[in-house]
Amino acid sequence: MKKRTLMMGVFTVLLALLFLGGCGIKQDNSPNGSNTGEPQNNNEQPAQEDLLANYLAYQENTKYVYEGQGNEYASFTTYVDYIKGGKVQLRTNNRGTETVRVLGLDAGRMIQLLAQGETYYREDLTQSSSLNTSGDVLLKEPLTKGTSWTLADNRKRTITNVNMDLSTPSGNYKVIEVTTEGKDNTITDYYAPNVGLVKTVYKGTDGYEVISTLSKLEKDTPLVQNVKVYDPNINDDKIYTTQTQLSFKTNDITKQIFEEEFKKQANHGRLIGDNVKIKSLYLNQDGRVYIDFTKNFVREMNAGSGYEGMILQSIVNTLGNYYGASEVYLTLEGEPYASGHIEMKKGEFFKVNMDNVIEG
Structure with a gap:
């Protein structure tokens, strides 16, 4: 030693x-x-x-x-x-x-x-x-x-x-x-x-x-990172993990790479709709991840309250795992997340939670 x-x-x-x-x-x-x-x-x-x-x-x-x-x-x-x-x-x-x-x-x-x-x-x-x-x-x-x-x-x-x-x-x-x-x-x-x-x-x-x-x-060799992506399954109300490889070329913007990944059809669905954009994504000095979506995030989700919660938890877990953070501040064009089912207050964070996760 x-x-x-x-x-x-x-x-x-x-x-x-x-x-x-x-x-x-x-x-x-x-x-x-x-x-x-x-x-x-x-x-x-x-x-x-x-x-x-x-x-x-x-x-x-x-x-x-x-x-x-x-x-x-x-x-x-x-x-x-x-x-x-x-x-x-x-x-x-x-x-x-x-x-x-x-x-x-x-x-x-x-x-x-x-x-x-x-x-x-x-x-x-x-x-x-x-x-x-x-x-x-x-x-x-x-x-x-x-x-x-x-x-x-x-x-x-x-x-x-x-x-x-x-x-x-x-x-x-x-x-x-x-x-x-x-x-x-x-x-x-x-x-x-x-x-x-x-x-x-x-x-x-x-x-x-x-x-x-x-x-x-x-x-002509990009940086390749192994990333754990969380994927909700509406059939059994569980969240499953999948290991995927994300490739980054010089000057690639991280939020765009995650946006493309979140739109992919995973094993049980996808996390955001085709027209949804990630406006910003970063790890703040307070140790929390901050992500801001366009407002059509909720509309294109078109999910009931239970599945909506699983989608949000999958996004939070994916980003928390990637950045090594325990909390994620998720907003819609700068405003606290609000959908009718889930209403977040200003400054209220989503927490990484593995209680309902099945490791793939």
Whole structure:
């Protein structure tokens, strides 16, 4: 147990610094419009601001795969959830946990604006009020050897080399070497223009070493999440569960994916009508899920009070399970839910309830 705790602790340190945690962006910068991902032979360098921006040039709908050595958590994958407003939201999964980060540029710096662990649901955080421009500075201009800065925890981060040749399973690159010196460890990251992080090496003062290396890029690969959907059965007054896979491409809107899923004909029916829209869906800072439907939700349901209650409970259970919440605030175009059978008061929440559920 002690060894496993140490290994997980090391990975946590690495994850906090793997700001690009899976970038392998191969932009087209060649004169003839082609790009093999190999380093360019010419030595012409773009302007410094262009260089820094290139590290946010992520490729959509691509799975970035890192192989690891020295720690069971050193291998991980990364997807790009969103590319919006000059920011990138990354999702890193090491088979033990999922961490979401938002990266952006500010005043000649590449900054980790947000880092949120245990985030198994998908939500656009690029406009979150929690973004912090005083966050961890990952790269800083000028991108030349010797550029150095001090982190909030007093560690020193320095560009220790430039224009290095580095070979990885995913390709050969010209890289910048960035070294972070801590009290008990040193972390060295290698970044390639228009690619991002291609390798990171953690070395403890006791000789302990962990390495993560970009091994491959799987293009046209969406994020796939296994989601438990609750389905009411009017014949026996029970709610049944079904495991389904929801696919998310970069910049897909989560509410639209759930809207499509709720309209599908499940084993015993469907949860919303063809013309019903989800106007908003999000996990609030109070830990509750908020969902707002168009007013035709009730009309297109056309159900008696018992079945209506089961439909509502199925929606609440599905969203509660997905977001890890126990309460859902369900409204109709901003107003408390009201149907004639069920009347909710302002601020009154539906609660996740498994009393009548049969696991499928």
